[in-house]
Amino acid sequence: MIKNDITIRVAGRAGDGSLTTADILSKVFKNLGLWLVTYKDFPSNIRGLPTNITLRANEKRIYYGRKDKLDYLLAFDRKNVELHIDDVIENGVIIYDNSNEELTGELIRKDIYYYYIPLQSIAKNQLGLEVIKNIISVGAIVYLLGIDYERAKNIIYEHFLKTKGQKIADKNLEAFNVGYNYAKENIKKQDNYIVEEVEEKIRTYFIMGNEALAFGAIAGGCRFYASYPITPASEVLEILSEELPKYGGVVVQAEDEIASINFALGAGYAGVRAMTGTSGPGMSLKTETLGLAVMNETPIVIYLSQRAGPSTGLPTKVEQSDIYHAIFGGHGDAPRIVIAPGNVKEMFEFAIIAFNLAEKYQTPVILLADQVLAQNKYTIPIEEINIKDIKIERGKALTQEELNEMISRGEKYLRYKITQDGISPRTIPGMEGGIFTANSNEHEEDGYTTEDPKKRSQMLEKRIRKIYQTARNSNDLPEDLIFGEGDVGLIGFGFTYGPIMESMERLEKENIKVKFLQIRTLWPLDKEKINSFIDSCYKVIVVEQNAQGQFSNVIKMNYSNHEKIESLRKYDGRGFTPGDIVEKVKEVILQEAKEV
Numbered sequence: 001m002i003k004n005d006i007t008i009r010v011a012g013r014a015g016d017g018s019l020t021t022a023d024i025l026s027k028v029f030k031n032l033g034l035w036l037v038t039y040k041d042f043p044s045n046i047r048g049l050p051t052n053i054t055l056r057a058n059e060k061r062i063y064y065g066r067k068d069k070l071d072y073l074l075a076f077d078r079k080n081v082e083l084h085i086d087d088v089i090e091n092g093v094i095i096y097d098n099s100n101e102e103l104t105g106e107l108i109r110k111d112i113y114y115y116y117i118p119l120q121s122i123a124k125n126q127l128g129l130e131v132i133k134n135i136i137s138v139g140a141i142v143y144l145l146g147i148d149y150e151r152a153k154n155i156i157y158e159h160f161l162k163t164k165g166q167k168i169a170d171k172n173l174e175a176f177n178v179g180y181n182y183a184k185e186n187i188k189k190q191d192n193y194i195v196e197e198v199e200e201k202i203r204t205y206f207i208m209g210n211e212a213l214a215f216g217a218i219a220g221g222c223r224f225y226a227s228y229p230i231t232p233a234s235e236v237l238e239i240l241s242e243e244l245p246k247y248g249g250v251v252v253q254a255e256d257e258i259a260s261i262n263f264a265l266g267a268g269y270a271g272v273r274a275m276t277g278t279s280g281p282g283m284s285l286k287t288e289t290l291g292l293a294v295m296n297e298t299p300i301v302i303y304l305s306q307r308a309g310p311s312t313g314l315p316t317k318v319e320q321s322d323i324y325h326a327i328f329g330g331h332g333d334a335p336r337i338v339i340a341p342g343n344v345k346e347m348f349e350f351a352i353i354a355f356n357l358a359e360k361y362q363t364p365v366i367l368l369a370d371q372v373l374a375q376n377k378y379t380i381p382i383e384e385i386n387i388k389d390i391k392i393e394r395g396k397a398l399t400q401e402e403l404n405e406m407i408s409r410g411e412k413y414l415r416y417k418i419t420q421d422g423i424s425p426r427t428i429p430g431m432e433g434g435i436f437t438a439n440s441n442e443h444e445e446d447g448y449t450t451e452d453p454k455k456r457s458q459m460l461e462k463r464i465r466k467i468y469q470t471a472r473n474s475n476d477l478p479e480d481l482i483f484g485e486g487d488v489g490l491i492g493f494g495f496t497y498g499p500i501m502e503s504m505e506r507l508e509k510e511n512i513k514v515k516f517l518q519i520r521t522l523w524p525l526d527k528e529k530i531n532s533f534i535d536s537c538y539k540v541i542v543v544e545q546n547a548q549g550q551f552s553n554v555i556k557m558n559y560s561n562h563e564k565i566e567s568l569r570k571y572d573g574r575g576f577t578p579g580d581i582v583e584k585v586k587e588v589i590l591q592e593a594k595e596v
Contacts, residue, residue: 002192004034004059007067008141010134011052011084012076014043017134021074022053024138026377027159028152029057030206033198035379037498039066039372041574044231044315050080059198062379065372065498068579071193074137076119081107088112093191095140097133113190115144115183122178132175139179144187145195149180203382209347209373210235212380213303214243216351217275221392222301223249224274226263228256231315232371233277233305257285261302265293268300269438271397271428273355277303280322281312287330290364294334294463296438296447297416297424299358299365301351306370306494308573317573318371320494321546323554326366327523333460335467337361338523339478340368342497344378345385346478346520352390353478360395361471362426368522370545372495372575396425400432407433414445418458422466468524478520480529486513488585489537491530493519493551496543496576503581514585522551527558534559539588542567543581 008025010018019040026036034057043049054066069089075081078101081094088094090111096103099120108114117140119133127136135156142152156176160169214236217225225244227237241251250267254260260276267274278286283304293300306322308314326338337357341350350367358365398406406413406425415436417424424445427434437447442459444450471477484504492500500516507514517533519525534540534555542552544567552567559565568584570576 001194002071003194004057004196004198006058006071006145006193006195007054007056007069008072008074009052009054009070009084009087010074010137011050011080012134013047013080014045014049014051015047016051016076017131018051018076019053021134021138022055024135024156024159025141026055026057026206027155028142028147029055029195030204030379031151031155032147032195033201034059034195035062035204036206036377037062037065037379038377039575040316040375042316050083052080052084057195065376065495065502065575066577068577072141074141076133077101078103078107085109085112091191093144093193095137095144097137115140115187117179117182117187119179122182123175126178127171127175129171132171135172135175136179136182139176139181140183140187142176143180143183144189144191145193147195148197153177204379205382205385206377206379207344208235208375208377209344209369210305210375211239212344212347213351213367213369213374214239216348217301217355218243218247218249219348219387219390220352220355221273222275222351222355223247224252224264224267224272225249225276226252226254226260226267226274227277228254228260228282230257230279230282232307232374233279233303235375236277236303257282258289261286261289261300265289265298265300268293268298268358269296269429273299273301273359275301275303275355277305279305279307279315280309280325283322283325283329287325290336291330291332291334292440293364294330294336295440295442297362297463298438299355299362301354301358302364302366304366304368305374306368308571314573316371318495318575319545319571319573320370320496321548321550321571322368323522323544323546323550326368327554333464335464336364336366336523337467337471337477338366338368338521340493340520340522341373342494342518342520344373344380347373348385350478356391356393357471357476359397360393360423360476361466362395362423363467368494370494396423398425398427398431398434403427403431403434412446415447416443416445416459416462418445418462421470422462422464423470424462472524472526477524477526480520480526481518482515482533483518484508484513484515486515487538488514488588489533489540490514490516490543490581490585491519491533491540491551491555492516492543493522496545499576499578499581500543502578503585506578506582507585512585512589519551522554525554525558530555531559534561534564537564539592540565541581541584541588543576544568545570545575547571
C-alpha cells in the first residue's frame with residue numbers, strides 16, 4: 001500500500017468547481033496532519049476553457065512543489081483526460097465523469113486503474129443541481145482513499161456552513177454522502193493508495209504565497225497600499241483591503257498602474273511605509289515613477305509578481321522573464337534593490353525586509369516573485385512565522401528633537417547631503433526646519449535643481465554608492481544560500497528553489513552529488529559569493545523560467561569563464577518539475593564524461 005503520499009489533479013473546465021474540490025480535499029488532508037502543496041493551472045477567462053489544480057499531500061514535510069507524475073486524476077470531461085493522461089503514473093488512477101461520453105482508444109491505458117462515476121448525471125437527477133458534481137466527487141475520493149467518513153463529513157459541512165450558510169451546507173453534505181455511497185456500492189477499489197491520520201501532528205498554516213506576503217507587509221509596518229488589479233498579484237490587494245484598515249492603514253484601488261505607484265510614492269514621501277503591487281504589464285507603466293523614486297530618494301516597495309509575457313501574454317501562467325526589467329528597467333543610471341523570496345516563509349519575511357531596506361537606503365525595493373509562488377498554497381509550521389523578533393528599521397529618519405539639535409548647532413538641514421555611505425538624513429514633511437524640495441530633476445544637496453557638472457557627478461555617485469557599496473557590503477540584504485556539495489552547481493531563485501531542492505534529494509539517492517546556490521538578492525549581486533561558487537564547480541546550470549536565459553546572462557556579466565555556465569530554460573507557462581532538473585544534471589555529467 002502507498003500510504004499518505006499522493007498527488008491528485010482535479011481537471012475540468014473553468015466554472016466546474018475544480019479549485020473548490022481541491023480546496024475541500026486540502027482541508028481534509030490538513031486535518032489528518034498531512035503536509036500539502038498546490039499547483040494551479042487555470043485559464044485567463046472566467047468559464048469554459050480547461051482548468052486544473054494539483055494537490056500534493058505527504059506525511060513527511062514537503063518543501064517543494066508538484067511531483068513529476070500524478071497518482072490520481074479526477075477528470076470532469078473527456079478533454080481533460082486527453083490533456084493529462086500522459087501525466088498519470090503507472091498504476092495510477094483516473095476517476096472519470098462518464099455522464100456524456102465514454103473513454104475509448106488511446107485514452108484507455110492498461111497500466112491505469114479507471115473508476116467511472118456519472119457525476120453530472122447524479123448531480124442533475126438525484127440532487128437537481130449539476131454544479132454540485134464536484135462535491136459528489138469529493139465523497140467518492142474520500143471512500144477510495146479510505147479516509148474516515150465522519151471526520152471528512154464534518155470538515156465539509158463546517159466549511160460550507162462558515163462560507164455559504166446553513167442551506168448550502170446541507171445541500172453540499174447531501175452531495176458528499178451521495179458520492180461516498182455511490183463509490184462504496186459501485187466501485188471495487190483496485191489501486192494501492194490510502195490516506196490515514198498522522199500519529200504526530202504539528203500546528204501548521206496552509207497559506208498562499210500572496211497571503212504570506214500581505215501579512216508580512218502588515219507586520220513590517222506597511223500602512224499604505226495602492227494597486228490596480230492584475231494577475232498574479234491581485235490577492236494582495238484583496239487581502240490588504242480587508243486587513244490593513246484594522247491596523248490604521250489605507251488601501252487604494254487606483255484607476256491605473258501609473259496612479260497606483262504615484263499614490264504609493266506620495267505616501268512614502270510623507271513618511272508612511274508604502275507599497276504597490278503589479279505584474280509585468282503594470283511594471284512597464286510604473287517604470288517612469290520608479291526612476292523618480294531613485295532620483296528623489298523616496299522609500300517605496302514594489303511587489304512584482306511575474307507572469308508569462310510580453311504584453312498580455314499568458315496572464316495566469318508562470319514565467320521569470322522580468323529579470324532584466326526588475327534590475328535594469330528605466331532610463332538613466334537608476335540603481336535599486338531587488339530581492340527574491342523562494343518559498344512561502346520567505347514571502348512573509350522578505351516583505352518585512354523590503355520595507356526596512358527601502359527606508360534605510362531611501363530607495364525603491366522590488367520584491368520579485370512569480371505566479372507559482374504567489375498563487376499556490378503551502379504548508380508551513382506556525383512556529384516558523386515568528387513576529388516577536390521583527391524589527392522596524394527606519395535608517396536616517398530624523399526625529400524633531402534630532403533636527404532641532406542640528407539647527408541649534410548652526411547646521412542647515414540638507415535632504416540630499418553628500419555622505420560617505422551615500423545615505424542622507426531624512427525628514428518627514430511638516431517637521432519644523434526640515435523643509436526640502438523633492439522633484440525629478442538633478443539637484444543640489446538642498447534639493448534645488450542644478451545642472452552643474454560637478455554637482456551632477458557627486459549626486460549620481462552618491463546614489464550609486466549607497467546601493468553598490470553600502471548596501472552590498474552590509475548584512476542587510478538577504479544572504480544567498482548554498483545547499484549540498486558536489487562538482488555540479490545549480491543556481492536558481494524564486495519558485496525554482498522547490499524543484500531544485502527535490503531534484504537534489506533524488507540525485508543523492510543515485511549517488512550523484514550536486515550543490516545549489518539560491519540567489520535571494522538579485523541586485524546588487526553578491527559577486528564574490530557567486531564567483532566563488534562557480535569556481536568550485538566544473539559546470540553550473542542556471543535554472544530559470546524564461547527563453548533568453550536572462551539570469552544566466554546577468555551572472556555572465558560578472559563572471560569571465562562563460563563556458564562553465566549554461567542555463568536550463570522553460571517558457572511554456574508551466575513550472576519546472578524536479579524531473580526536469582534531474583534529467584539536465586545527468587545530461588551534463590554524461591557530456592563531461594565523454595569529453596574526459
